[in-house]
Amino acid sequence: MRASQMFAPTLREIPAEAEIVSHQLLMRSGMLRKVASGVYTYMPLAWRTMKKIMDIIREEMDKAGCQELMLPVVHPAELWQQSGRWQVYGDELWRLHDRHGRDFCLGPTHEEVITDLVAREIKSYKQLPLRLYQIQNKYRDERRPRFGLMRGREFIMKDMYSFDRDQEGLEESYRLMYQAYTNIFTRCGLDFRPVVADNGAIGGDASHEFMVLAESGEAGIIYCSSCSYAASSEVAEAYLDRTPCNEIPGEMKEVETPHCKTIEDLTRFLNVSPEKTIKTLCYQADDQFVLAVIRGDRTVNEIKLKNRLGCLELTMASDEVIKKYLDSPAGYVGPVGVKNIRMIVDREVPFLANAVCGANKEHYHLINVNPDRDFSIEETADIRLVEEGEICPECRAKLLSARGIEVGQIFKLGTKYSESMGAKYLDENGKEQLMVMGCYGIGVGRTMAAAIEQNYDADGIIWPMAIAPYHVVVVPVSDRDREPEQMQAATKIYQDLLAQKVEVVLDDRKERPGVKFKDADLIGYPLRITVGSKTLAEGKVEVKMRATGDVHYVELDRVVAFVKEKLNLPEERGF
C-alpha cells in the first residue's frame, strides 16, 4: 500500500467527543468515524485489524470443532416471544416493524434464532454435539452508548452456541471454549485474565469473563496475589473468618444517638469502630420488602443479593416504604424486633458480638447487640462486596483488585432455551431429551479497543504484531527531486517486502519527514524503516521498533531478511 493512496485521514487534534485513549487514537489515526451515537464506520486500517482478530477467532473456533454460519440480523418477534425475552429484554431490544405492522427486532444476540434452527433440523443424539458460531453485527439500543467501540449500539461480535446431549457434553464444550479463548487473546497479544463471573438473568450455573487488564476498564476484578483465584467483583468472595468473638456479651441497651443517620456519624458519636456496627438496608425486591443486614464497614453487593432473592428488580426502598413496613425512619433501621419481613443476613454478621445497630426509632441505636441472642437469624448468605486486601477464599493469601475490559464471556446455559424453543433429540433409547446449551461471545471491536488501551504511548498506538493493520512502514526521509535515490531505495525495499508477503506501507507522500514520522507513530506500525541520506551513503537503512524504540542499522541487502526475522518474534504475553 502506498500512503499517498491510503484512506487514513489522521487528525492532529483529539476530537472533543472522544474520552478514552482507544477512542481518541482510533479517531486520530484515521481508523474510525462516528455515524451516530454508538454507531461507527470502520475505515480501512481498522477493518484490517478487525479482520485479523476475526481470523484468529475463526482459526481457534474451527480448531475446537465449531462451524461458522451466518444468521439474520432481523428477527421476527415471534421467536423472541417464544423464549419470553420479547417482554423481559426491555428497551435495549431494538424493535422495529415492517410495512404490514409486523414486529421485528435487530438481534442483540442469537439464542432464539439458532436454537429454533437447531430444533428444526437436529433430531438424533447421533447429530450431537453441534457447535455453531457466527461473527456479525449485533444491536443493543443502549441507554448510554459510551467510550467509542467499548459500548456501542451496533457492534461486531462472535457468538458460538453449543448443543450437547447432556451436562457432561456441555462441560466438554465449555472446557474447549475456555481453552480457545485463552489461545485467542494470547495470540492477540493481550494481557488478560479469565475471571469467574455472574450469570446474570441468563441463568445457568457457571460463567467466566475474559478481562483485558486496563485502568480504563468498566469492570472490577478481584484476584489472588498468590493462587489462580480471580473473579469479577460482582461475584468475588473472600475467606470467612469463623473465629467466634470471645467478648462476654453485654446487656443490650438503647442509647440516644441524635442525628446519626450514617455509619460514619454513628462511629464518631459512639466512638466505636465500623466493623462493630450492623447496617440494615431496606430493599424493594420486585413487590417484596426485604432487609439486608451487613457489617457497618461493608458494602452490599446488589448482584449477589439479587441472585439470592431471585428477583428481577432490586431497588433501595424509599423512606415512605420503610416507614410503612418498619415504622422507623431510614438511618435508624435495625434487625432487632423485626417480624414477618424477609431478612438476608450477611454471613459475617453472626460472628459479631456486642455490636451497634439501629433501634427502629428515630435518634436511637442499640448497643451490645448479639446476633442470635437479640434477633433471630433465619437466612444467612454472602451478600457483600469484596475489597482489595481481603483474604483469598482458596489459599488465604491477600486479594488484589484491578480494572478490566470484558472482551469475552462464556456461559453454561443449560436447557433454558432448548426448553422454550423446543430443541429436543431422541437418545439411544428413543427417549426425547432436551439439548444442553452453552453460549460463548467475543466483542471484536471491543477487543481491538482493548488492545489499544493496553498498548499506546504519547505518540500513538503500539500494535501487537498479530493484529497490527500493517507490519512495516517504509519512510523515505526526503521526496526531493534532487535526491531520487532515497525514494528509489525505499521503493525497492517496499517491493521486496511485498514479494515476501510482508504487509508493508510505503510512505510516498509529499510530506516533510516530521509529518511522516508522526503519522507512523500514531498509526502504530510495529516496524519503521527509514531511508535517509546519511545512512544510505553507507548502504544502510534504519529500522526502528515501535514498541521498544530500538533502532537497528541494516545493510540494504539484508533488510528483507532482517524484517522477516523481527516479524517472527513471538508476541505472546498474557498470563
Place this chain on the structure above:
RNA sequence: CGGGACGUAGCGCAGCUUGGUAGCGCACCUGAUUUGGGAUCAGGUGGUCGCAGGUUCAAAUCCUGUCGUCCCGACCA
C-alpha cells in the same frame, strides 16, 4: 431514565453577558522558500451559527419548543 453540559467551516475553539449581519488556530487550494520529528511567507476556498417558531427595525446573541451529542449516575442477556 435522573443530573450536568454542549451544538458557530472538515477538526479544535472564540464571539452570546451588553442584539447591528461571523472570527482565530489547524486542515484544504495556489505560488515561493524549506526538508531527520506535525515548516515559513504571501495569496485563496469554505459557514442558511443544529432545526422550528417567537420577540425586535435588526437575532449566532434574547424567549419557547424540538432534535442531536457528550459527561456523571442508574442500567448492562
